[in-house]
Amino acid sequence: MLAGKHVLLIIGGGIAAFKSLDLIRRLRERGATVTPVLTRAGEEFVTPLSVSALAGTKVFRDLFDLGDEAEMGHIQLSRVADLVVVAPATADLMAKMAQGHANDLASTLLLATDTPVLIAPAMNVRMWEHAATQRNLATLQGDGIAVVGPNEGDMACGEYGPGRMAEPLEIVAAIEARLADGPLKGKRVLVTSGPTHEPIDPVRYIANRSSGAQGTAVARALAALGARVVFITGPADVPPPEGVEVVRVQTAREMQAAVAAALPVDAGVFAAAVADWHVATATDRKLKKSKDGLPTLAFAENPDILREVSQRAEGRPALVVGFAAETDDVIENATAKRLRKGCDWIVANDVSPATGIMGGAENAVTLITDAGAETWPRMAKDAVARKLAERIAQALVG
Template structure:
């Protein structure tokens, strides 16, 4: 599986001759499985046409900050939330100067200020411009703020000079972009993730389940693998591909999930993102249940409790660092805190599933993490992949300090 599979990359194209390489960069990123949206500066459009990048990315190119059509579809705030990585290539001396000053006078610079995603710059300019003290001061300032620098390379330049300032080649940029998603925070650790719904059979045809898509749990498993962990993902029935370098165990019922989790023990960390059915039918009919004409008012189905997977694992003698999820439609923080204490958890992630933009099946999420001291840390709305990487970094920090 490609290293950038399913990653969301905003490619910013500045106004330099190296913009011709941006077209090939879009292809290389997509070859690695990434989804790419392109933002161009006004100067960038002088070197390569938006139509070229639209054809290669399969998405409209974003051009203007105050474009009513773009704002109605995916404006700068939506792009900022959507991105897992903002890669500016080419990053000209002028563009880096504007970024260093926090200027927000076009779509790309505004996006760079609005995003929580990593921002990487691929410098491209004349060697004298690169060496100039003003450029070097801007580079140092941008790096001190957490922006990453990819290059520049050295060699012959379009102006005829030779020296540093060449934009890295598209293949090189795709490789270093992939490295942005690898942290090593959990190297050598075993992490167990549960994901998706469970299904509890009524008869051979019908079952009880819920609306969980498994997307958040799968994103967490992927982020943990990127952080260097050995990941076991125990999933209920979902239609999602297995993340790269993750061992997946498919289950159906809550009892199946508990058995698979216990078989995967011991582990260092547990993130229980699955939406497990609290109850199951007491008796599973051996054949399909038929309508009974004598029961015009309906049918009674007696339910019994399922095992509490999270509480069982969090109270083992060899308990892992345990993180639960509280998917609620009301009193979110109150119910999440009660669950944290009742189940003996280290952290709980509270998710408002009543909000359709961040609930079940949504592509985005926004969560709060509550610790044993009942302190809340909020993570604002972003793609589930981006939220997952933020959560894994947060959980790793708490785990390593425990």
């Protein structure tokens, strides 16, 4: 899929730089040409010789290198690739990118390029969660820079949490999706997926049986058609697809905030099974059994994310697709939901226990639009996703 593609790989200075060596190997296995740029800090973790040996070409290191400038000036170097990849993208590199600094070769290339950019952040969990890094991330995403990772896990510093660089194959998948030549290339699509968990106390929550399988399949199918996918997922049973920007949330209100932060997009597909209510009396202490009887839970209504996006006065996606999981009068209830919410399409399905659809591998849906109701045969969720993605592509690009 990457045969004939040219990737400019900028290797930042973090322990995750060792993964860049495997990334180079994986890219070249798939036919890509890799031009490596190694920062001074990156040289503390991997050597120019090892990078050059795997890339099969010279390593660019210095902004003011007379030989490099004579052979290929840094402006030209920044523009000859199909994609610029920064892996690892350290907090320092992200800050330079967000603020437009250009005091070394890497930052100068990133400021001078007119080529799409993909970053794979990697840093300590506290650095990742710091308000400054999150502001820089929002700025970069607003500038159109794609992001893969970071993942959650153990770190070299001994801490645990988000900040681990995505694995090389995850980055390869993101590169393939970014360079895909499908009909949705250049389009940015938001997909929500999975359930939400609404806490009762620190150990209990209200949820539903959604596995997230259908939303994950939709995101994967859209990425395969070339879309840049922002995938906002609750705590689903299935892992998120590779090659998309993943935002993990727990509650409906967190999903609402993540959706607002992801806009604007060309299309939004709202496949998440968002809880209708949350516990207004949720406590930070575990509820105990009491001789006074059962505890009383007071509920409050959750935000209606689909309706909010569908009825936006400004920045509404060109196409808004909702999902309706029903147990009776499926088409009638879903048709009414489409009109009530103001979305363009509703994908309706029967999730009665007898169907085995909720949490299962197959789905049977009816697509409801202005033109009416179109019932599709029962098929694998991946097949439903591909068919829906193709319809979305037709609606967006003809």
